[in-house]
Amino acid sequence: MNCEPRVTENGKYAAQVEVTKLGFSREAAFRKLGEFDTEAEAVAYAKKFSEEWLSRYA
DSSP states (O other): OOOEEEEOOTOOEEOOEEEEESSSSSSEOOOOEEEESSSHHHHHHHHHHHHHHHHHOO
């Protein structure tokens, strides 16, 4: 799981998640998880999303 946020045009941080199986190419990408004022908020939301996604599909 990659939860690295990206900076938006208006200077906020977009939460995004990329899911990759070990040794394989990217399996899924969730790039529109919302915008946050701080990088920490974006990462926290992406991690929470990842935990919920893994509990359902892993």
